[in-house]
Amino acid sequence: xxxxxxxxxxxxxxxxxxxxxxxxxxxxxxxxxxxxxxxxxxxxxxxxxxxxxxxxxxxxxxxxxxxxxxxxxxxxxxxxxxxxxxxxxxxxxxxxxxxxxxxxxxxxxxxxxxxxxxxxxxxx
Numbered sequence: 001x002x003x004x005x006x007x008x009x010x011x012x013x014x015x016x017x018x019x020x021x022x023x024x025x026x027x028x029x030x031x032x033x034x035x036x037x038x039x040x041x042x043x044x045x046x047x048x049x050x051x052x053x054x055x056x057x058x059x060x061x062x063x064x065x066x067x068x069x070x071x072x073x074x075x076x077x078x079x080x081x082x083x084x085x086x087x088x089x090x091x092x093x094x095x096x097x098x099x100x101x102x103x104x105x106x107x108x109x110x111x112x113x114x115x116x117x118x119x120x121x122x123x124x
Contacts, residue, residue, distance in 0.1 A: 035081035040117040042069040042092050045100070049073025050121060053094040059087045085115050092119035 042053040055075040057065040067077040079088060085106070092099050101120040106112050 034078035035083060036085060036113050036115050037076055037078055038088065038090065038115045038117065039074065039076040040090075040105075040119065041073040042075065042094070042119045042121065043073055044097070045120060045122045050094055050097065053092050053097070053119070053121070055119065056091050056093070058089045058091070059083045061087065085112070088115070090117045090119070092121060094121060096124055097121040098124055 038057055040055075042050045042055065044050055049072050050069060051071055051073065053069040053073070053075075055067040055069060055077075057067070057077060057079050059079060061083050062080055065077050065079055067075040069075045090102060090104075092102075098121060099119060100122050103118045103120070105116040105118070106114065
């Protein structure tokens with residue numbers, strides 16, 4: 001009975017969409033002037049999700065965009081469409097952790113609607 005209760009809770013939690021910072025996917029895509037979506041995961045060295053990590057999208061042409069990772073370690077956000085993806089630096093911060101690796105899965109120079117970048121952090 002306990003296992004069934006846990007499974008039902010898990011299914012209910014995963015059935016509703018979860019996005020970084022609690023943003024609604026459709027609302028995020030309707031932002032006027034928004035460029036491609038920057039998204040990815042923030043994880044520790046073992047691959048576990050890090051909740052409430054700050055993800056900073058920074059370019060020389062725009063103000064920094066600060067996002068937060070959700071319960072899955074997922075973040076998602078936009079920078080203005082006039083900012084080229086190759087000009088955007090991504091960094092991650094979380095108290096008690098240090099960023100050790102950034103992996104960008106969307107190749108530089110690619111014209112894409114989604115720019116995926118993963119942050120790996122280690123506990124201090």
